[in-house]
Amino acid sequence: MAADETGAPAWPKTVAVIGAGTMGLGVAEQFAAAGLTVRITDRSIEATAQAYERLMQRVRGHAAAGIVPPQAVERCAAVTAHPDLAATVADVDFIFEAVFEQQDVKYDVLARLSRTARPDAVIVSNTSSFPIDDLAEHVLNAARFLGLHWFNPPEWTPGVEVIPHDTTDPAAVTQVADFLRAIGKRPVVVRSAPGFVANRIQNALFREALACVADGLASPREVDEVCRDTFGFRMPFFGPFLIADMAGLDVWESAAGTMERAYGERFKMPHILHDLVAQGRLGTKVGAGFFTYTPEERDHLLLERDRRYAALNDLLARLPPVTIGSSGRDGLSAEIAEGAENAEKETKEVPNDL
Numbered sequence: 001m002a003a004d005e006t007g008a009p010a011w012p013k014t015v016a017v018i019g020a021g022t023m024g025l026g027v028a029e030q031f032a033a034a035g036l037t038v039r040i041t042d043r044s045i046e047a048t049a050q051a052y053e054r055l056m057q058r059v060r061g062h063a064a065a066g067i068v069p070p071q072a073v074e075r076c077a078a079v080t081a082h083p084d085l086a087a088t089v090a091d092v093d094f095i096f097e098a099v100f101e102q103q104d105v106k107y108d109v110l111a112r113l114s115r116t117a118r119p120d121a122v123i124v125s126n127t128s129s130f131p132i133d134d135l136a137e138h139v140l141n142a143a144r145f146l147g148l149h150w151f152n153p154p155e156w157t158p159g160v161e162v163i164p165h166d167t168t169d170p171a172a173v174t175q176v177a178d179f180l181r182a183i184g185k186r187p188v189v190v191r192s193a194p195g196f197v198a199n200r201i202q203n204a205l206f207r208e209a210l211a212c213v214a215d216g217l218a219s220p221r222e223v224d225e226v227c228r229d230t231f232g233f234r235m236p237f238f239g240p241f242l243i244a245d246m247a248g249l250d251v252w253e254s255a256a257g258t259m260e261r262a263y264g265e266r267f268k269m270p271h272i273l274h275d276l277v278a279q280g281r282l283g284t285k286v287g288a289g290f291f292t293y294t295p296e297e298r299d300h301l302l303l304e305r306d307r308r309y310a311a312l313n314d315l316l317a318r319l320p321p322v323t324i325g326s327s328g329r330d331g332l333s334a335e336i337a338e339g340a341e342n343a344e345k346e347t348k349e350v351p352n353d354l
């Protein structure tokens with residue numbers, strides 16, 4: 001996508017951000033810093049005015065820390081705050097909806113804004129979990145509508161899920177993906193289903209992290225350390241399939257079997273893993289797993305993996321530590337821990353026939 005003389009992408013020129021909370025403000029900051037004309041709105045005149053103040057605090061903080069250029073502050077100062085939804089979306093190229101994750105609120109806001117938007121305006125929802133085909137039913141002229149799932153903090157997290165519904169115009173998907181790349185994001189187009197890809201996986205991780213605490217294996221602080229310093233350490237560079245290939249799919253299948261026998265159905269692996277092992281595709285060690293590798297490619301991959309891990313260890317050693325407040329039992333407040341224990345006792349005491 002071509003950029004104009006200010007470095008801004010060729011499309012969109014004007015953007016409306018609806019819902020200026022955690023996500024909306026971060027996205028507004030990045031859009032404004034990229035040179036777009038940005039409007040924001042929130043639930044009321046007061047909420048919208050406060051949101052503008054928070055936007056300015058946010059970008060000034062980033063500029064003071066040297067992580068955005070001083071010009072970003074001027075560009076955010078030019079963002080306009082409109083308390084009225086219709087006025088905010090009128091005549092803009094691109095509308096970014098980031099209101100509460102509540103179905104009725106999304107339905108209402110999407111219906112109202114799509115009635116006022118220009119017919120060629122592209123409308124996206126930042127929903128974390130609602131299927132896009134469901135939201136699309138509330139959008140007038142839904143061919144121009146798609147999901148655009150950013151991650152917190154939006155200015156810094158590169159990945160964005162792009163989620164068309166069944167009748168989204170493919171041209172809108174391309175237009176949005178090109179725009180994201182032009183402002184430094186890494187879009188991935190995925191299909192619509194509750195939670196999409198990222199939150200389905202993140203949610204499964206969080207569920208098991210909570211279960212480890214509830215089962216008394218470790219405290220929240222310890223679970224965080226384990227995740228961060230073990231498999232999480234690898235994830236800036238590789239996803240689960242390449243990591244599994246480098247570990248050995250036979251090894252993972254065997255470990256998965258132990259957990260399925262212990263924890264039951266929720267640990268049952270989809271057949272793909274067993275099929276690959278049955279075919280002898282055990283990963284990098286045999287030249288094929290989820291992916292295929294020539295001997296040269298495999299050696300290169302493993303060396304580059306090690307180079308990245310060494311560089312990450314160096315970076316981590318150089319960054320100042322982050323201190324967080326200690327609350328109660330090593331990260332779980334006494335009240336919550338006690339509540340969890342009581343709830344567990346009550347659950348255990350509930351007769352089966354209730």
Ligand SMILES: NC(=O)c1ccc[n+]([C@@H]2O[C@H](COP(=O)([O-])OP(=O)(O)OC[C@H]3O[C@@H](n4cnc5c(N)ncnc54)[C@H](O)[C@@H]3O)[C@@H](O)[C@H]2O)c1
Pocket residue numbers: 018019020021022023024041042043047097098099100101102105109126127128129149150151152
């Ligand atoms: N917080 C995250 O980590 C995260 C990450 C990805 C996606 N999301 C999604 O982004 C969306 C926004 O999440 P958030 O974390 O920014 O929430 P938030 O509560 O911080 O912000 C939501 C904003 O929407 C405003 N709002 C509510 N109803 C409105 C209306 N009718 N008109 C205008 N504004 C209205 C609220 O006043 C608030 O400022 C949700 O769909 C959420 O699931 C959140």
